[in-house]
Amino acid sequence: MNEENQIEKSKPYHWKYYIEDYWDIVLGAIAIVAAILMHKNGNMGMAVAFAAVGIAALSLTVAEVAEILSERLVEPYASMVLTFSAVIVEIVLLYIILLEAVHSPEVIETVKGGIISAVIVDMNVLLGLAVFIGGLKFTEQEHNKETSSTYTTILFVTALALLVPSLLSQTEHGSEATREASSIIAGVLMLFYIIMFIFQTRTHTHFFQATAKSRFFRLKRKLREEGQEIDENEHSGYIFEKFNNLGNFVMIFILIGVIALGAEVFATDGVALAKEYGVSAGLSGLIIAIVAVAPEIFTAIKAARNDQIQRVVNIAMGASTVSILLTVPVLLAMAYMSGIDLFLNFNPLQIGALIMTIILAWKSTEEGQTNYFEGMSHLMFFVCYAIIAAYY
Secondary structure (H helix, E strand, O other): OHHHHHHHHHOOOOHHHHHHHHHHHHHHHHHHHHHHHHHHOOOHHHHHHHHHHHHHHHHHHHHHHHHHHHHOOOOOHHHHHHHHHHHHHHHHHHHHHHHHHHOOOOHHHHHHHHHHHHHHHHHHHHHHHHHHHHHHHHOOEEOOHHHHHHHHHHHHHHHHHHHHHHHHOOOOOOHHHHHHHHHHHHHHHHHHHHHHHHHHHHHOHHHHOOOOOOHHHHHHHHHHHOOOOOOOOOOOOOHHHHOOHHHHHHHHHHHHHHHHHHHHHHHHHHHHHHHHHOOOHHHHHHHHHHHHHHHHHHHHHHHHHOOOHHHHHHHHHHHHHHHHHOHHHHHHHHHHHOOOOOOOOOOHHHHHHHHHHHHHHHHHHOOOEEOHHHHHHHHHHHHHHHHHHHHO
């Protein structure tokens, strides 16, 4: 048997696996180069399109590498690797767009729209699609209800915290009070994140772990017990699987550096196009969020199809939580260092949609079970928000 395994492993790596494993990094690199060339030639439309494709494709590679790291870890650390890698891409993208505010101050509204839209997309598109597709395949899927309860509580509190500078901006106190309130709230959010991190990784890790093994893993265990061999290393030729953890972390940051090149083109030409065609700040922020969250969506759908709904909940809600608790303070600090005034005075649509999204997520996950109808409810909510954002 060992000799047969050695012969099987020595077989050449099939060409179809090269396509499956590396199409995203090849497409991403080519698209980024094309975006830079189009930008230099003054073709803004094509430059933005290629930059968006490049960012999404390379972000998918980041997600794949993060997936390898997560498989070597246990929950909640596994999902945290995925959410952190996605949030770093989001911060890079939003910051580069924010730098355009030096020439176009209205871009600040797009950045604020991007912050809120990241949560809207995570909690409605990502969670909605994954729950809908998983529900069609398995009828009902179970997850640890403590996870969703904890995350929705955190998100609800952070949404209320963001109301503080938003409400102050409507009073006679002026912009100085809004600036100070924004800085204080950013500090509070960062402190809240540190406490949540300890809660998640030290004192209450069981809140973020599955209460039941997925059918996918139960099937694999059953086949092993019956003596049937399962080739889990069919794609072991994937180069990133051969890297150690440090090597994969370094690779993630290299890929993010390349993504930043595409983000610069996307920001520069995208802002000019939005101004030329009168695209609303809300819709622009939504587009930015979809580009940034696209890899997480594919990862969550794959997890749902394997009946790993706990992982979907961890990714969707974890990314949403980090998007507010970490992205907001970091962006404010970077804006301050760049001499740009970024306040947390979000408009009523953004705050209202954020709070309604959290309430919907709470109601759809509170019982620890999900089905396709609940997934469709999230998708319907997103469509309504997108329509309003386009005209607001």
